[in-house]
Amino acid sequence: MLEQGRIGTRQLSILIFMMVVGDMMLIYPSVITSYAKQDAWICALVGVPLGMALMLMFLKLSSLYPEENLIQILRSILGFWPGNVVSVFYLFFFAIGASTHTREVGDFLTSQIFQYTPVRVIILMFVITIGWGLYHGLETIGRSSELLMPILIVFILVLAFCLLPQVDPSNVKPASDVGVVPILQGILISIIYPVGELIPIMMIIPYTLKQAHRTRDVLVAAGLGNLLLAILVTISLLVLGAFLTQHNIYASFVLSQKINIGGFFERIEAIMASSWLISTYVKAMVYLYAFTVGCAELFKLKQYRILILPVSLLIFGLSNLVSPNLTFIVITVVPYWIDWDTTLSIILPGLLLLVHMFKKRWKTKSSG
Template sequence: MLEQGRLGTRQLTTLTFMMVVGDMMLIYPSVITSYAKQDSWICAFIGVPLGMALMAMILKLCSMHPEKNLVQMARSILGFWPGTFFSCFYLFFFIIGASTHTREVGDFMTTQIFQYTPIRIIILMFVIVIGWGVWHGLETMGRSSELLMPVVIVFIVVLAVCLLPQVDTSNLKPVSDTGVVSISQGILVSIIYPIGEVVPIMMILPYAAKQAHQTRDMLIAAGLGSLILATLVTISLLVLGAFLTQHNIYASFVLSQKISIGSFFERIEAIMASSWMISTYFKAMIYLYAFIVGCAELFKLKQYRMLVLPASILVFGLANLVSPSITFIVITVVPYWVDWDTTLGIILPGCLLLIQWLKSYRKSSVTPNNSQQ
């Protein structure tokens, strides 16, 4: 197999959690509030069980081909050439996803923290780090996420608790006044952004050790990640209100700037930035890993490490080309990214699952007839 390392269930669940939270920790409140306004907290909490259902669908598809990654699965279900063409859509999605997450890091750091540092320097440093992580293999990635996930969770809990004195429940009114269409769009965003972007996990599952409760733990990790994001949305609405949440791209970062307890525990936004960088790092690294392993599988290579350097250079170039500014991402990329995630995160996996079910049903119906003859 291309990957010799093996993930335990704990490492697999922590990687799943990191992918769900990922870059959404900062931008999710702004994105979902732009659709559902003050009712975005309702959409976010409704999206938790629905997102777990989507995760269950993805895991069900993988369980039908437990030893195959996404490329092998597509070729097995659709045939060699249709499966190869189908896989190319996902490989393009993986490389663009890694590049976009890298660009998000560059835009955030140069607009909020290092205003006078060229964005290409930030992007180059981030690409070197994710490339180095992919080079060391899947097992190292899993163990690193296991060590760093508590940092992300603890800070989000601290953020929520420290902002309780500034909560204003009137910011949630009027409830359910945004219309059915807006709430439906908010629910779709609450499903597709956190969970729909976990599709690269299908490139990792074949290299995880088969242990008890693996599916249950991954569903819990996906649900916990969605619940944390829903909590961030609610806190953001309660403290900032719908208007400020919608128009602050990095709403969670703004929230961390508002923490002030006893005139000594304040200005902890650097910790928020560090937590977001950790989760985004793992998400971008898994996207890059999925692209590299997918290309190696597509071209029947014996090992994937020879592709790490050229793929990292490609991510660096695309991260500089994917958008000219953060404004372009917010106005142009984000509205269409929902459709892209919906296609690749719900529709195409659903089609694969349906085709596999039809093939299994046809095979099971033909077998009794042959035995009777």
């Protein structure tokens, strides 16, 4: 196998939780509210069980070929050449995903905190960090995520509790007044963005130890991550209202700026930024890992570490090319990214399960 390290079920679950929260912690309230308006909190809550169902489909596909990663599964189901062609699409998605997350970090830090720092400096530092994590292997990625997750959870809970005095229930009225289509779009977003982007985890599942309750723990992790995002959406709507949530791309960051308890507990937005950086770092690192291991598998290499330097340089270049600025991401990338996620995270995995089922039945009939 390309990866000699192994992680446990708990580390896999934590990685999934961190990926669900990921970059969504900042931009998710704005994106879902732009479709469902004041009903975004309903869509976010409905998306929790549906997202767990999507995660179950990923696990089902992986369980059919327990020793194989996504690239190997594609070859096993579709055949060598068709499987390789589809693999290229997934690898391209992993590369663009890692580049986009890196670019998001650069745009956020240079627009909100380090206004006079060139964005390429931030991107270079971030790429070096995720490349360094990738070099140390899957076990190190899993252990570091264990250490970093409590910081993320504590801050989100602090954010929610400290904003309770500013909650205004009238901000979510009238309920169910935006129409059926916007609500359905909001529900699709609540499934696709948090959980649909977990498809790179199929490159990690084969290297997870076979422990009891793995399916249960993974589903709970995906559900809790999505529920945490739903809480952020609800708090954002109750405090800022639908209009301000929709038009503040970093709604969670704006919320952290509004915290003021007794005139001494305030200005904690730097902690918010740190928490978002942690979750986005883990997500970008998993995407880069999936791309690197996938390339090594595609070209039948004996190890993937020799690809880390060229892949990191590629991500650095793509991060500067994928988007010229934040406005481009909001206007151009976000509306079409959902179609890409839907194709690679729902349609293709569903078709793979159908092809596997038909092949199994065909073999049964032929042998009978």
